[in-house]
Amino acid sequence: MEKTRIDKWLWATRFYKTRSLASHEVTSGHVQVGGQDVKPSREVKLGETITVRQGSVTRTVVVKGISEQRGSASMAQLLYEETPESVAKREAAQLQRRLAPEPALTISQGRPTKRDRRDMQKVWSSD
Template sequence: MTSNKLRIDKWLWCVRIFKSRSIAAEYCRKGRVQCGDQELKPSSQIENGMVITVRKDSIRYSYRICSLPAQRLSATLAKDCFENLTPQEELNRLHEKQTSHFYRSDGIRPTKKERRELEEFLEDF
């Protein structure tokens, strides 16, 4: 089931952090996946015990890699492949973001274009 090294984009997809491998690779190319201070390319090799940071939805998630699966796992099995080290403050920010509503000052929901621009802007944080 496990091997010594695995590509970071494949691992992120296998443990269901990203929905597709191409999305995982895109996040790596944009510099949103790091190991320490070093940005990881999609082809970067990872090993057990490494700690990676993923910037996703303006939240910094931290994971310690526990195992390297050979294929995509179910959600229940995927949880055993990493340890979530994300600080509670970051998780609280995520909860606040999910519960808050992005309304314009006049009380009307943002248009589709405004929402997309807002989401794109927030991705960079």
């Protein structure tokens, strides 16, 4: 087998949990082959470059194997190889998210109470 539908390949490589979800993501424009948006029926061949966006994570992979059956995760990883640039970008983004503080953690006591708001209004109105 030298080619298969992209939605089947994405499902077999475990990028998406179901084939219908893979098909929806392809239709939504979250998957490109060679930089071009494609349809779920687009056939994938060995050596093609696929860009897959899952939430805030974007991966660029090269097709190394074709399968229409979903197997184990270790077998699925043999079907593609992530490019070094994609790995570097993904790790940099992961580090940035880890170092960036959560906005909710900067609030020391949470939302002000009614009493706190009245006290703040007194201070502001006395100026």
